[in-house]
Amino acid sequence: MDIRASQTQLEFGQVRNPPPRRAVHPGMTTAATTLTPEQKTWQNHLLLHEFYGPLPLEPRRPPMRELISTLLSHRTTHADEELAYARMLEEFGDWQGVLAAPTAALAHTIRTTRWPDTQAPRIQEILRRIQAEQGAFTLDFLADWPVEKGLAWLTDMPGIGLKTASLVLLFNFRKPVLPVDTHVHRVAQRVGMIGAKTSVDKAHQLLLAQLPKDAVVLLNFHKHNYWHGQHICFFAKPDCGRCPLKGFCTYYLEHYGPPTLEALAATPTHWQKSWGVLLH
Numbered sequence: 001m002d003i004r005a006s007q008t009q010l011e012f013g014q015v016r017n018p019p020p021r022r023a024v025h026p027g028m029t030t031a032a033t034t035l036t037p038e039q040k041t042w043q044n045h046l047l048l049h050e051f052y053g054p055l056p057l058e059p060r061r062p063p064m065r066e067l068i069s070t071l072l073s074h075r076t077t078h079a080d081e082e083l084a085y086a087r088m089l090e091e092f093g094d095w096q097g098v099l100a101a102p103t104a105a106l107a108h109t110i111r112t113t114r115w116p117d118t119q120a121p122r123i124q125e126i127l128r129r130i131q132a133e134q135g136a137f138t139l140d141f142l143a144d145w146p147v148e149k150g151l152a153w154l155t156d157m158p159g160i161g162l163k164t165a166s167l168v169l170l171f172n173f174r175k176p177v178l179p180v181d182t183h184v185h186r187v188a189q190r191v192g193m194i195g196a197k198t199s200v201d202k203a204h205q206l207l208l209a210q211l212p213k214d215a216v217v218l219l220n221f222h223k224h225n226y227w228h229g230q231h232i233c234f235f236a237k238p239d240c241g242r243c244p245l246k247g248f249c250t251y252y253l254e255h256y257g258p259p260t261l262e263a264l265a266a267t268p269t270h271w272q273k274s275w276g277v278l279l280h
């Protein structure tokens with residue numbers, strides 16, 4: 001059976017076994033091959049903005065919590081991260097208590113996270129540095145710092161990479177930076193907004209350079225692509241049938257060929273509530 005025909009006959013959510021990569025012939029001109037990475041990035045923004053809906057830029061939690069919770073969330077589910085954070089504060093009361101706690105006891109309270117024995121001393125070192133430099137457990141000074149200075153300061157902390165630093169600066173201080181996590185990175189690579197071998201750190205720079213320096217746009221781009229990687233562009237088996245990006249996606253072209261009119265017409269234009277809850 002023709003690959004593209006079988007693709008269009010699948011119900012949404014049923015793309016279980018993507019066909020192997022196929023040759024893209026030099027004469028095969030589609031949007032996937034003719035759009036520049038910058039054009040793909042902007043198309044991605046417009047289509048996912050429509051698909052998932054616009055999001056306001058509001059802090060989802062206080063800066064200190066954003067920093068420590070994001071550290072706890074590495075390779076950990078949202079529920080387990082929340083549980084670890086709640087147990088930590090319940091056991092030790094406040095940041096001073098967390099700093100003064102025996103490190104092994106702190107690790108025990110955050111045991112639902114992936115690496116509690118590594119994260120516990122990191123949390124205490126971060127708290128120690130913030131208190132030593134600021135005289136209090138606050139990150140509010142970042143509001144007045146230039147972006148590059150804030151990024152450098154945050155990424156100098158143990159366990160804090162560009163993604164976590166960017167999340168804090170964007171969500172809490174409306175700085176024009178773009179957090180790139182594993183989901184955003186995967187979607188960007190597959191669509192062709194960045195190269196297939198571009199590292200996550202490099203992706204921060206490349207994608208940011210392709211987008212307006214507008215915190216609301218960057219927040220929307222981050223969240224929409226995060227959701228897209230989580231719910232549609234899965235790591236193992238991307239659900240291309242439901243994806244509004246297939247018209248210019250390099251991965252789609254390489255695995256299914258140019259998208260047919262039927263496949264494009266059958267693609268949903270909006271996220272359906274029946275597919276699940278999108279966590280903020």
Ligand code: SF4
Nearest residue numbers: 233238240243249251
């Ligand atoms: S078409 Fe498929 S591979 Fe491309 S972004 Fe969409 S789900 Fe991912």
